[in-house]
Amino acid sequence: MEFKGGAIIIGSLLWDKKPERIKWRKLYLEPSENVISLKARIRYGRESSSRRNTHTMILSNHPKTEFGNAYILRFKEILKNARNLESQAFAMAAAEGLWKKTGPSLNKNWGTVGLLINPKLEESRNLEIIKERWTKIYAEYNFNPADYIIEKESEIIDKNGFLKIEWTEEMNEFDFLIATLTVPNPKSLLNEKIIAERINETGYDEYFLNNYKNGIRTFQDEEIIKKLNKKPVANTV
Numbered sequence: 001m002e003f004k005g006g007a008i009i010i011g012s013l014l015w016d017k018k019p020e021r022i023k024w025r026k027l028y029l030e031p032s033e034n035v036i037s038l039k040a041r042i043r044y045g046r047e048s049s050s051r052r053n054t055h056t057m058i059l060s061n062h063p064k065t066e067f068g069n070a071y072i073l074r075f076k077e078i079l080k081n082a083r084n085l086e087s088q089a090f091a092m093a094a095a096e097g098l099w100k101k102t103g104p105s106l107n108k109n110w111g112t113v114g115l116l117i118n119p120k121l122e123e124s125r126n127l128e129i130i131k132e133r134w135t136k137i138y139a140e141y142n143f144n145p146a147d148y149i150i151e152k153e154s155e156i157i158d159k160n161g162f163l164k165i166e167w168t169e170e171m172n173e174f175d176f177l178i179a180t181l182t183v184p185n186p187k188s189l190l191n192e193k194i195i196a197e198r199i200n201e202t203g204y205d206e207y208f209l210n211n212y213k214n215g216i217r218t219f220q221d222e223e224i225i226k227k228l229n230k231k232p233v234a235n236t237v
Contacts, residue, residue: 001126003079005091008116008179009071010042012055024095028088030204038170040070042218044195045150045184052204056197057211058184059165059216060155066219072170076143079176082133089113090113090180096180106161107141111121111182112148114163118175130176135160150184157181186216195225205230 007013009212012022014032025032042063045058079085093099093106093113105114115134121127138161145157154162164181171177199205205228212221212232225231 001080002083003175005075005079005085005088005176006036006072006174007039007075007088008040008059008177009073009086010040010059010179011211011215012094012207013180014073014216015214016127020097024091025073028076028091030076032073034178035071035073036170037215038070038072039067039168041065041165041221042068042070044190044218046182047185047198048207050203051144052201054075054204054207055190056182056200056207057143057165057216058182059149059156059179060153061165062150062157062189064189068217068218068221069215071216072174074174081180082130083129085115085176086133086137090117092141092178092180093182098180105141106137107143109183112141112157112160112161113178113179113180114157116163116167116171116177118171123173128225131162134162137161144236148181152186157234192223193227195220196224199224200227200229210224 005165036142041060042057044055045060046056047053048056077084089106090104097114098108098111098113102110115156117127117131138159142163143159145155145159148156157163197205199208208224209232
């Protein structure tokens with residue numbers, strides 16, 4: 001069997017210059033100039049201690065989360081078996097800092113790497129093998145899908161690690177996509193005023209500005225910008 005896969009990118013995975021992320025992009029993914037723009041429901045929703053308690057992006061199924069712009073980066077390698085897919089997922093998890101002291105992992109208490117499957121594959125015999133192996137991986141974690149939702153939001157990942165986001169036209173060339181979910185903090189909707197005020201208070205605008213400059217956008221961005229002390233300059237990849 002031969003399948004095509006890619007990584008859904010929101011936030012700093014695209015532009016962060018940490019060595020582990022540069023290595024991951026170089027070894028596993030096609031060059032960033034080959035990215036595919038992806039219409040995705042994303043918002044600012046997680047207070048991040050590593051970003052000076054400013055807010056980072058989350059994927060969201062909340063009815064008030066509108067479409068923004070994310071990216072897909074294609075895997076360099078064709079997927080020939082379930083192990084190939086798992087290797088890609090564990091490599092992404094390493095770049096995200098999800099590995100544990102005990103070894104490779106797709107999951108920590110603040111985030112996880114989930115799998116999205118092209119609906120056209122539902123009749124494939126090979127799909128059952130992949131599903132069984134992925135489910136077995138997640139069975140090792142004390143995983144609670146409810147951790148990943150905010151108020152009045154439908155499930156965005158199930159207990160077996162399968163993403164529950166809508167399949168869009170831009171995804172159609174792929175058989176499998178992986179994406180990192182992070183746990184929302186707080187568990188309520190953040191408005192643009194709160195997001196901008198935190199950036200202004202801390203003086204830390206690197207995350208927001210780099211997302212904006214690189215074309216990673218949420219429906220909230222323009223209102224956030226109006227409230228920022230420092231305004232970004234757009235520059236798409």
